[in-house]
Amino acid sequence: MSGLKRVGLTIDGLKVQAAEGTSILKAAEQAGVVIPHFCYHPALEIEGNCRMCVVEIEGLPKLEPSCSALVREGLVVRTSTERVREARKDVLAFLLAEHPLDCPICDKAGECRLQDYYDRHGLTASRMVEPRERREKKLAIGRGLILDRERCVLCTRCVRFLRQMPGTGELGVFERGLRSEVGIFEDAPVDNGYSGNLVDICPVGAITAEDFRFKTRAWFLARKPSVCPHCGRGCAVTVESVSGYPLAKGERRVYRITARENPAVNGFWICDLGRDGRRDIDEGRHARLMKAGVPVAGLSWQTALADVAAAIRTVPGPERSAGIAVVLNGRLTCEELALAKRLFVAGLGLSKVYFADRKPGSADGLLLTAERLPNGRGVLEAGFAPRLPALDEIAAADVLLVFGPYLSEHLAEEALAKAWAGIPSKFLFSAHEGPLDRLADIVFPVAVPAEKSGTYINVDGTRQTFAQAVKPAAGVAAESAILAGLANLLALDAGGGDAR
Amino acid sequence: MIKAWLVVKELLRGAGITSRHFFVNMTFHTLRLFGIKTKRRGAVTIQYPEERKELSPRHRSLHRIRPRDDGRPSCVACMLCVTVCPSECISVEAAEDPDPEVQKVPAKFVVDLNRCCFCGFCVEACPVDAIRMDTGEIRLASKTRAGLEARLDKP
Amino acid sequence: MLADVLIVLAKVVLALTWTLLLALFLTWVERKESAVMQDRIGANRASVFGLRLFGLFQPFADAIKMLFKEDFAPTFSQRALHWLAPTFSFFFVSVAIVAVPFGDTVRLFGRRIPLQVVDLNAAVLFVLAMLSLGIYGILVSGWASANRYALIGSLRGAAQLISYEVALGLSLVGLIMVFPSLSLSRIVESQGALLFGFLPKWGVFLQPLGFAVFFLAGMAGTKRVPFDLPEGESEIIGFYTEYGGLKFGLFMFTDFLEVIVLSAMSTTLFFGGWQVPWLGDGGFAFPWGGRLDVAPWAVTVLRVLAFNLKVFFFCWLQILTRWTYPRFRYDQIMDLGWKVLVPLGVGNILITGLILAARG
Numbered sequence A: 001m002s003g004l005k006r007v008g009l010t011i012d013g014l015k016v017q018a019a020e021g022t023s024i025l026k027a028a029e030q031a032g033v034v035i036p037h038f039c040y041h042p043a044l045e046i047e048g049n050c051r052m053c054v055v056e057i058e059g060l061p062k063l064e065p066s067c068s069a070l071v072r073e074g075l076v077v078r079t080s081t082e083r084v085r086e087a088r089k090d091v092l093a094f095l096l097a098e099h100p101l102d103c104p105i106c107d108k109a110g111e112c113r114l115q116d117y118y119d120r121h122g123l124t125a126s127r128m129v130e131p132r133e134r135r136e137k138k139l140a141i142g143r144g145l146i147l148d149r150e151r152c153v154l155c156t157r158c159v160r161f162l163r164q165m166p167g168t169g170e171l172g173v174f175e176r177g178l179r180s181e182v183g184i185f186e187d188a189p190v191d192n193g194y195s196g197n198l199v200d201i202c203p204v205g206a207i208t209a210e211d212f213r214f215k216t217r218a219w220f221l222a223r224k225p226s227v228c229p230h231c232g233r234g235c236a237v238t239v240e241s242v243s244g245y246p247l248a249k250g251e252r253r254v255y256r257i258t259a260r261e262n263p264a265v266n267g268f269w270i271c272d273l274g275r276d277g278r279r280d281i282d283e284g285r286h287a288r289l290m291k292a293g294v295p296v297a298g299l300s301w302q303t304a305l306a307d308v309a310a311a312i313r314t315v316p317g318p319e320r321s322a323g324i325a326v327v328l329n330g331r332l333t334c335e336e337l338a339l340a341k342r343l344f345v346a347g348l349g350l351s352k353v354y355f356a357d358r359k360p361g362s363a364d365g366l367l368l369t370a371e372r373l374p375n376g377r378g379v380l381e382a383g384f385a386p387r388l389p390a391l392d393e394i395a396a397a398d399v400l401l402v403f404g405p406y407l408s409e410h411l412a413e414e415a416l417a418k419a420w421a422g423i424p425s426k427f428l429f430s431a432h433e434g435p436l437d438r439l440a441d442i443v444f445p446v447a448v449p450a451e452k453s454g455t456y457i458n459v460d461g462t463r464q465t466f467a468q469a470v471k472p473a474a475g476v477a478a479e480s481a482i483l484a485g486l487a488n489l490l491a492l493d494a495g496g497g498d499a500r
Numbered sequence B: 001m002i003k004a005w006l007v008v009k010e011l012l013r014g015a016g017i018t019s020r021h022f023f024v025n026m027t028f029h030t031l032r033l034f035g036i037k038t039k040r041r042g043a044v045t046i047q048y049p050e051e052r053k054e055l056s057p058r059h060r061s062l063h064r065i066r067p068r069d070d071g072r073p074s075c076v077a078c079m080l081c082v083t084v085c086p087s088e089c090i091s092v093e094a095a096e097d098p099d100p101e102v103q104k105v106p107a108k109f110v111v112d113l114n115r116c117c118f119c120g121f122c123v124e125a126c127p128v129d130a131i132r133m134d135t136g137e138i139r140l141a142s143k144t145r146a147g148l149e150a151r152l153d154k155p
Numbered sequence C: 001m002l003a004d005v006l007i008v009l010a011k012v013v014l015a016l017t018w019t020l021l022l023a024l025f026l027t028w029v030e031r032k033e034s035a036v037m038q039d040r041i042g043a044n045r046a047s048v049f050g051l052r053l054f055g056l057f058q059p060f061a062d063a064i065k066m067l068f069k070e071d072f073a074p075t076f077s078q079r080a081l082h083w084l085a086p087t088f089s090f091f092f093v094s095v096a097i098v099a100v101p102f103g104d105t106v107r108l109f110g111r112r113i114p115l116q117v118v119d120l121n122a123a124v125l126f127v128l129a130m131l132s133l134g135i136y137g138i139l140v141s142g143w144a145s146a147n148r149y150a151l152i153g154s155l156r157g158a159a160q161l162i163s164y165e166v167a168l169g170l171s172l173v174g175l176i177m178v179f180p181s182l183s184l185s186r187i188v189e190s191q192g193a194l195l196f197g198f199l200p201k202w203g204v205f206l207q208p209l210g211f212a213v214f215f216l217a218g219m220a221g222t223k224r225v226p227f228d229l230p231e232g233e234s235e236i237i238g239f240y241t242e243y244g245g246l247k248f249g250l251f252m253f254t255d256f257l258e259v260i261v262l263s264a265m266s267t268t269l270f271f272g273g274w275q276v277p278w279l280g281d282g283g284f285a286f287p288w289g290g291r292l293d294v295a296p297w298a299v300t301v302l303r304v305l306a307f308n309l310k311v312f313f314f315c316w317l318q319i320l321t322r323w324t325y326p327r328f329r330y331d332q333i334m335d336l337g338w339k340v341l342v343p344l345g346v347g348n349i350l351i352t353g354l355i356l357a358a359r360g
């Protein structure tokens, strides 16, 4: 930034320095002056069609849109004079003249720019006496997106996004003047891996997602930052969940995952795979401990962990290296990997430490990487050489500890079952249900990344630390707690003492 | 001495008031017992299940959801009543309506009367005037908790 | 001999039945009287086959409820004592009733039968003694409940009862000086005479101050509002906090029995007992000279009726008091007892003594 020339200007009496080529809107934002806007989006090219952002510039006869006017040395800008306020009021009045009174049934309500601005800058009664234009209210535009043309304010953010970001451009503005409307081209619905972002960027409730539609209201959601664990990019996400009232029985906990801004990793966007990650948190989860394939109530993981420690202790020290096999995965945080290294490699002296992960998919050249695990770099940095175990390597073990359900993605189920049958003690630590459940002696339910805190290192080597975004269900523990508990139990073993 | 007398005087006056009530009321009770109609009654008690007071026009009683003209509930499941309810006793589940003009309807609308404090905020909050507390139903006792969960989406 | 025993037995049964029925009735009266005083109706729903009778069955409904309630005693309580306490209270108060004369003597099958269970020669002392023994019920209940609040309540109760015991005794000394006897039947008989030729020679006319002190101190002894500090059911916790069901019922019932005993004693000592003004054994002899002969059986009936009426009046009065005044504060109770009633009682003795000495 320092290479660019900086210019000085005055915004609302504040002396502001901004890089040459910045818009007034952005410069004002950096100075803490918020200018309302619909069509401007920092990641999209400027179109300047909504006129909500107009400001008064000294020496210019007309109000100027601040999103497209660039800073110049010595400009004097006023953002809240009487004229500007009147102009905003008029812009809102025009937008609302054709706007349906849908807020009670609109998913955007509560986080809608039109609502917020009307509340802050509008508050005028409608002067419309003519009947409102009726438009399509429920148009499926593909990928689970629903377009309501009555609510659309024609800011074209969606159109620009699709052209610029995935570059697919499925949406366009059709017709002219009053009849202008957003739509898809004939038989070409929105179909790209980033379609979910349309819901995030639409400033009003014109584009909504079927998955979230009518499920809850925006103001009930608790928004917590986390990191997406579904590919090596590690996009910044917001996990939006409801934990107490008004949670209906059997409803979801996490209602949606939205993109969080992180210029170093993902900018403003996330892919649909990560957005769909809410299912990973809520669906197919182990709720309680399973023994021999049957869930047992009232047994805590701490108690069951003693069985694991006992099984490990049955293998005499010198035989451990060959007799105990551990399968880890790349979803573990750096902290957990370090703990595993200390416990299994340094402490117990194991040599059979393997890794099993999701099968790689295809990269899309944008955000999504081929690698479908969030901490591949972390595994390497922890000093592991990740390798998938061969069947006979597992079968030779006396004690088997498997973290994650991914082994079954790589090895055929019958073969696995046969190999496992010969192992005296085998334990599975998994967040999700899978074919391995019935093979293991004990299945420990563990937390998904959104339920943990820790650090991931993404494909580019960016280290991201995140905090717990949702509370895990009772009885579900993070692997870090399990590994620490195991270390404790083994260190307490009087005869061994080799856990150090 | 004077103070003591004043105390005694007030004590006697108190006893006088209560006994006056006793004898006056007793007289009216007796008259009534012998079938003599008097305008005044010996007691102001309303014998509830048999006698009822008329509810005030602005009373608040059991909730109801106003139906649309076609009989379906007029609630649009906006959950504003859920939001405003201080007792956290309303639970609304929304469903898609095939009619694009309606779009959102309640699949389930339950008011848990175990918790409801009859504040009427839900009525105030409703943007479409769907929920009202004017049924006049004030006898809401039940022997089970489930009996106090009012399903309002079903008429 | 056997006949005497049978007669005494019959009298015991009759007296007890009378007291218990009256006490039951009083529970109804209490509800109804308070209701009427407060422009209400009062309990009127208990019915037998749809017959409501102004809620007269309410006491029976209450009794049934009390009987069938869980017999609860706190874990750390002393079970035997916990049971014993209410029976103590109940027993001593009901025993006091045997000394009360309900009427004069009747002739039946050639025997003279006094309408009194036993004619003790020191009946006044006996009744006082029995009322004092009731304190043990309170103390024991507080102790046996293993509850600090109950214990403190019972100590409050004991302190209050003992304080008023003194005034109660003092108030009667003057009366015993005027009717020089401790026997209740003798005192009642003495009240049959006339004062100044027209006024019945009732204790209240000879000992107005004595009566006031006696009645106040007696009411304090019943532990009912405004003297209900021992139990303080509405806010301060009292000695029968840990009681429920039948045992609690016994305590409540004892309160009503005390009301009856106090009324009976007031009647007997100060309001001529069974005496009807100007009614002699042969009939009325009015002070203005008229005479009205009345048959002997009718005289007895009139006298028993008069006794009952007077007792009932005092019960009514006590209930009226209970529903009129709020409770005293504890220091006020003690002040009233020690600084007002005791000096008044002593003063009453002095005045009575002076007058008696002056008259020789």
Ligand code: SF4
Binding pocket: A099, A100, A101, A102, A103, A104, A106, A107, A108, A109, A110, A112, A113, A114, A115, A151, A204, A205, A206
């Ligand atoms: S888009 Fe905004 S203003 Fe329009 S109905 Fe939805 S919430 Fe209301």
Ligand code: SF4
Binding pocket: A151, A152, A153, A154, A155, A156, A157, A158, A159, A182, A201, A202, A203, A204, A206, A207
């Ligand atoms: S659908 Fe939304 S983003 Fe697209 S033009 Fe309309 S208001 Fe803008």
Ligand code: SF4
Binding pocket: B081, B084, B085, B086, B087, B088, B089, B090, B111, B115, B116, B117, B118, B119, B120, B121, B122, B123
């Ligand atoms: S009356 Fe008040 S407490 Fe009851 S449901 Fe309505 S808002 Fe909730």
Ligand code: SF4
Binding pocket: A104, B074, B075, B076, B077, B078, B079, B080, B081, B082, B092, B122, B125, B126, B127, B128, B129, B130, B131
């Ligand atoms: S009753 Fe009214 S406020 Fe409540 S959900 Fe229905 S429409 Fe909304």
Ligand code: FES
Binding pocket: A036, A037, A038, A039, A040, A047, A048, A049, A050, A051, A052, A053, A054, A065, A066, A067, A068
């Ligand atoms: S934000 Fe500037 S014109 Fe829309």
